[in-house]
Amino acid sequence: MSQSSLQLSSFRNGVHPAENKGSTEGLRIERMPFVERYLIPLGQHIGAPSKPCVGVGEEVRRGQQIADAGGFVSVPQHSPVDGRVTAIEQRRHPGGQYMLSIEIEADRFSTQEFEVQPAIDWRALDAKEFAAQVQSAGLVGLGGAAFPSHVKYAVPEGKKATHLVLNGCECEPYLTCDHRVMSEWPEAVIRGTEIVASHLGVERTTIGVENNKAEAAAALRAVIRPEQNIDVQTVQVKYPQGAEKMLIQALFGKEVPAGKLPIDLGMVVNNVGTMAAVADWFDRGQPLIERVVTVSGPGIKRPANLLVPIGTPVRAIIDFCGGLTDDVNQVILGGPMMGFTLSSLDAPILKGTSGILAFTESQTAHPQEYTCIRCARCLEACPLFLNPSRLGKLARVGRTDELQEYHLMDCMECAACSFACPSNIPLVHLIRVGKSALRAEMAAEKKASS
Ligand code: SF4
Ligand code: SF4
Structure with missing residues (x-):
């Protein structure tokens, strides 16, 4: 530096x-050519999922609203292409879970020009x-x-x-x-x-x-x-x-x-x-139907910055970038620090997808974990002045009461602590486990008291 x-x-x-x-x-940003099919998951934002307002078989225009907002903290969804709705059903979300999604088959004779309002x-x-x-x-x-x-x-x-x-x-x-x-x-x-x-x-x-x-x-x-x-x-x-x-x-x-x-x-x-x-x-008058995505990482043959319709399958984007190298074993949506591993290349990109990164085996091998040497590097890394080492230890043994005292829920899961740890302790992973345990306990308490 x-x-x-x-x-x-x-x-x-x-x-x-x-x-x-x-x-x-x-x-420079390149526009990716349109592909055959798009998949729009209805829960790709924080808040209530959107509700479909079109039916299977209906013709839709590029930019047309296809799902209404599901509440105040929610947004509608729009078709990224001129085409036809071919399915409204549970499909795999990039994160792995199933979610109601709208599939659209692109009209291959359309120019896909957005009609400016x-x-x-x-x-x-x-x-x-x-x-x-x-x-x-x-x-x-x-x-x-x-x-x-x-x-x-x-x-x-x-x-x-x-x-x-x-x-x-x-x-x-x-x-x-x-x-x-x-x-x-x-x-x-x-x-x-x-x-x-x-x-x-x-x-x-x-x-x-x-x-x-x-x-x-x-x-x-x-x-x-x-x-x-x-x-x-x-x-x-x-x-x-x-x-x-x-x-x-x-x-x-x-x-x-x-x-x-x-x-x-x-x-x-x-x-x-x-x-x-x-x-x-x-x-x-153009709604959010496309975004710029960085396609990079050592496992991508032709890195690029692409303007891509929301709902484009990751596989099509990777193919447009020349494919993956043979030794790829992990594809991440987002950045390497806070992004998540993709469950299937057939999953679509979402409104919040800033990157598709492919990594090879040597870069994703889990290094051996050693015991904590109390070096305090994780404390020096944490921008929120939490004690990641303590949180990790408490999460491992499920001490939810003490996790709260150590402000577990303030953690933004940035992974700076994991990155800094010389003992390779998966601190952010343990913190996520601790958060899940705490949420489950709070939900059980709420149910018991209602
Ligand atoms: S993941 Fe949480 S505990 Fe770790 S550095 Fe980020 S905010 Fe701090
Ligand atoms: S950085 Fe790792 S080894 Fe050092 S105190 Fe934190 S958890 Fe322990």
Whole structure:
């Protein structure tokens, strides 16, 4: 790391995994050709699953709503193609579980051109109408968590948003989709930012970009007008800087206390890609039907940054990238730190899928685990000042009462502790096991008392 990088601001603790972005960071976004079939799972966001509003056999247009929101914390789904609904049934979700999903067979004679709609006069909308529009677009955070965007923009009564903070850090190794969106579509990012900032009524907007994306920061600065009050601030390269609380600390030196949200400090945090999607909806009526995905890792023959319709099977994307090398034994959706292992290559990409990464056997072999040497490196890595070593030990023996005392549920599962541990103790895995045990115990207690 260069001296100049160390002088930049950051959050406390964290780790420095190898970036491994070199194979895709310079690759322009390519549109992937349309394939034969798409699968839209109805629960690909945080909150209630969407409810189908089309029937099997029905013809649908690209961008047409095919499922309604299942509640306030939920979003509708839209068809990514002109085509025909061929099934509405339980199908395997990329995470392995079964989930109600809509299958669409693409119309092979269609040009798949999206029919641009008249721009929406967003300045004329009140807060409720604005949130309803954002929900109609099916927008969720594109950074990976897939939290419905309209819920973030519905500031609770008694609270006020004064600062919009945009995450352009992309701190996960290998991923470069946000880097390319900022570099190639800066106008869309800033246009969406202007719309959201204006509606929230914030005084300022700050975009945090890590120091390894100078081209992206320059592209954004080049299109910002002075009256927009938008700063692009460069921060150190460090993991997990893209986490909301860490980004706020890195940019402003402020801590969001445990159990509180950024809005308690007057801040709303969003991903930069989400801003481009906001612009697509308000300026051309295009809902969230496609996104940029980084396809990379040592097991991918032709790494790429692809613009892909939501619902495209992973297998088709990998085939478009030349296939996998023979020694691949793990494909991950998302980044290597927080992503999850794909259960089947036939599973589709979701709104929150930022990457498809393929790793070979030598990179995924589980190293031998040793006993804890009480070196405290996991404590020094944890950005939330938890005690991962203690949490791991308690989770192993199922001490749920003590796990709570050690603030188990505050853990955001960033895996920085596991990465730092010289004894190869799978700390984040143990923490997840502890969380499941605690949730099961709480559910049983609730049932017993009802
Ligand atoms: S996974 Fe949890 S305990 Fe480990 S470093 Fe991240 S926040 Fe801390
Ligand atoms: S980093 Fe690993 S070995 Fe060191 S204290 Fe934490 S759990 Fe123990």
